[in-house]
Amino acid sequence: GVNSNTAIVALSKSDSKNIVCSLVGNALGVPEIITRVNRIDYMELLKDSSIQATISTRITAANSILQDVRSDQVKSALTFEDTEVEALEILLSDGCHVLNQAISELELPENCLVAGVTRRQKTYIPSGNWKFANGDRLIVFTLPESIEEIEKTFCKITMFKIILFISSGILPFIAISLIPTIVYSYHGGESDFANLLLSLLLISFLFSYLIRKYVTPSRRLNTIQGYGAVGLSWIFLCFYGTIPYVLSNIELKYIDILFETISGFTTTGSSILTNIESINESILIWRSTTQWIGGMGIIVLTITVLPLLGSGGINLFKAESPGPAADRLTPKFKDTAKLLWIVYISLTILETILLYFSGLTMFSAFNHSLTTLSTGGFSTLNSSVSDFSVSSKIILNVFMYLAGVSFILILRSIMSKSLKDFYKSSEFKFYTSIVIATAFLFSFKTITISTNYTEGINNAFFTSLTLITTTGFTNLNYENWNINYRIFILGLMFLGGMAGSTAGGLKTIRVIALLKSVRNEIRKIFYPNAIFKIRMSKSIIPEKMIESVQTFFILYVAIFVLGTFALSFSINYFGNPISFEAVLSAVASAMNNIGPGLGEIGPIRNFAFLDSSSKIILSLLMIVGRLEIFPIAILLYRKTWTS
Numbered sequence: 001g002v003n004s005n006t007a008i009v010a011l012s013k014s015d016s017k018n019i020v021c022s023l024v025g026n027a028l029g030v031p032e033i034i035t036r037v038n039r040i041d042y043m044e045l046l047k048d049s050s051i052q053a054t055i056s057t058r059i060t061a062a063n064s065i066l067q068d069v070r071s072d073q074v075k076s077a078l079t080f081e082d083t084e085v086e087a088l089e090i091l092l093s094d095g096c097h098v099l100n101q102a103i104s105e106l107e108l109p110e111n112c113l114v115a116g117v118t119r120r121q122k123t124y125i126p127s128g129n130w131k132f133a134n135g136d137r138l139i140v141f142t143l144p145e146s147i148e149e150i151e152k153t154f155c156k157i158t159m160f161k162i163i164l165f166i167s168s169g170i171l172p173f174i175a176i177s178l179i180p181t182i183v184y185s186y187h188g189g190e191s192d193f194a195n196l197l198l199s200l201l202l203i204s205f206l207f208s209y210l211i212r213k214y215v216t217p218s219r220r221l222n223t224i225q226g227y228g229a230v231g232l233s234w235i236f237l238c239f240y241g242t243i244p245y246v247l248s249n250i251e252l253k254y255i256d257i258l259f260e261t262i263s264g265f266t267t268t269g270s271s272i273l274t275n276i277e278s279i280n281e282s283i284l285i286w287r288s289t290t291q292w293i294g295g296m297g298i299i300v301l302t303i304t305v306l307p308l309l310g311s312g313g314i315n316l317f318k319a320e321s322p323g324p325a326a327d328r329l330t331p332k333f334k335d336t337a338k339l340l341w342i343v344y345i346s347l348t349i350l351e352t353i354l355l356y357f358s359g360l361t362m363f364s365a366f367n368h369s370l371t372t373l374s375t376g377g378f379s380t381l382n383s384s385v386s387d388f389s390v391s392s393k394i395i396l397n398v399f400m401y402l403a404g405v406s407f408i409l410i411l412r413s414i415m416s417k418s419l420k421d422f423y424k425s426s427e428f429k430f431y432t433s434i435v436i437a438t439a440f441l442f443s444f445k446t447i448t449i450s451t452n453y454t455e456g457i458n459n460a461f462f463t464s465l466t467l468i469t470t471t472g473f474t475n476l477n478y479e480n481w482n483i484n485y486r487i488f489i490l491g492l493m494f495l496g497g498m499a500g501s502t503a504g505g506l507k508t509i510r511v512i513a514l515l516k517s518v519r520n521e522i523r524k525i526f527y528p529n530a531i532f533k534i535r536m537s538k539s540i541i542p543e544k545m546i547e548s549v550q551t552f553f554i555l556y557v558a559i560f561v562l563g564t565f566a567l568s569f570s571i572n573y574f575g576n577p578i579s580f581e582a583v584l585s586a587v588a589s590a591m592n593n594i595g596p597g598l599g600e601i602g603p604i605r606n607f608a609f610l611d612s613s614s615k616i617i618l619s620l621l622m623i624v625g626r627l628e629i630f631p632i633a634i635l636l637y638r639k640t641w642t643s
Helices: 015-027 040-046 057-069 144-154 159-176 179-187 191-214 223-241 243-247 254-265 281-296 298-305 307-320 333-357 362-373 390-403 407-416 420-424 426-449 453-468 483-492 508-526 543-574 580-591 612-626 630-636
Strands: 007-010 032-037 053-056 074-079 086-091 113-119 122-124 137-142
Touching: 007 015, 015 032, 086 144, 137 144, 159 191, 159 223, 179 191, 179 281, 191 243, 223 243, 223 254, 223 612, 223 630, 243 254, 243 281, 254 281, 254 612, 281 333, 281 362, 333 362, 333 390, 333 407, 362 390, 390 453, 407 420, 426 453, 426 483, 426 508, 453 483, 483 580, 508 543, 543 580, 543 612, 580 612, 612 630
Parallel strands: 007 032, 032 053
Antiparallel strands: 074 086, 086 137, 113 122, 113 137
């Protein structure tokens, strides 16, 4: 029978059954009744009853959507039936510009009411003289048309503090990366330079500690903040990376140092050094280290020591990871980042050992391992790797190929102890096919200029891989090849490796998606009423991703055209004019992070002769290409700075 402990919960899909059951229970005196109602107009029937709770799935869904589209500082958002009024719960955190201001001092919309404030677990009804403090929770009633203005008023956190906080996490990692240079400097008897770098390391840790202690913005990054933080953090990183060069008293202008540093962190490999072998070896280690850091991506690596980013970490990963989609292997993103880190270090150590036993010095083996896995291409020799033995070049070929493969795919195979993921991947098959096909085409040329057939085939694969993976090592002077080969080489500069690899370029997954998208558009001409889906590895690619790829490609082409025009203008007005082939290849090389180009900036030349403005243009294109446009483009969006 019905008693004081009885409760009815009506949650069936039928509104009529739920309502009848609840009304009968109400008539029988059931004390606790909860009813699910889909149609809002049915809720009127229950208003006068004593039913304790009525759940509307539509209103619940609407509230959930509202919460999702509001600022991260809006902790909950509610809408009410039969009215447009919204109730917002807003948490004020460090960085909000309304802190220590009275309500009367704010220019709030007329239809906005700050109804309550919770501070230290006590709730107050604020007056006009109430001053906001860090940690206050506000209940604000308003109409939809005023939401954006209210978010700007209460939820504005300066991007500067976000960048400062992210940079404080990057600083320790970059400081630790100075250790190989410091150790080698002490070993080489350069104690003064080593002491300066050691001081830089300690100062970096001190600054990081102070920033983390006194600057604490919202620990959850939204997508806009994630992309913006990546863009500005990379710019900060590049300027920080110039400090060891400056401390070494190297005889270079600062713009040249900055160009070399940006070329390093973006793994481009373009250089302004005319005589590399005369440069201090300690600096050459730092130069190679910048490429190794930039290879996997400083943000991905830093997440392993930045757990405070919380769920915002995935937004940094999406912004930094090469390719149209960021994938992860473990529920916790930082665990995935750590696994990537372990694989990256392990492959670097393995390549160093193999190169050493192939005949290279430990110094040369270590440096070239750093710049191979990162697909950077910096060398410690004026001739790059052209004088290496055949066995050394074969090792470089293997690791360049691996560097162009998705590290997520490599990690899956290691964890599953199986190669089946490689066989299932359409992108891997396409990437491998392109490498083999281009090597076959190059072999017709390389066999004729090599001492034997084996060396010719090896050189063909080397040329194919150094271009497709955007590594940029110089093995042969393809500038002397005929125009057909040079045009083909220019086209290869745009391809790139797999998404999730350290390679630059468009990425093969985008190329596949674009080709299949074009194929579907042609098929629609013949079958206008048919619906075609794009599949990859037996999975359907969402339309949203296809649109993202198409948008990226349009932006990519637009930036390439504008970059070509800007570089041509700069060179002709501020420097020495060069051929159109050289201009095109310079922009392609910078955007795709390759290094050498064609013509006056061919594989056996460098960028030292360019004027300062041209170097700045190419430096910007390197960063835009490495971060794949959006993290830099979003910095031009006003909401980035007020999000």
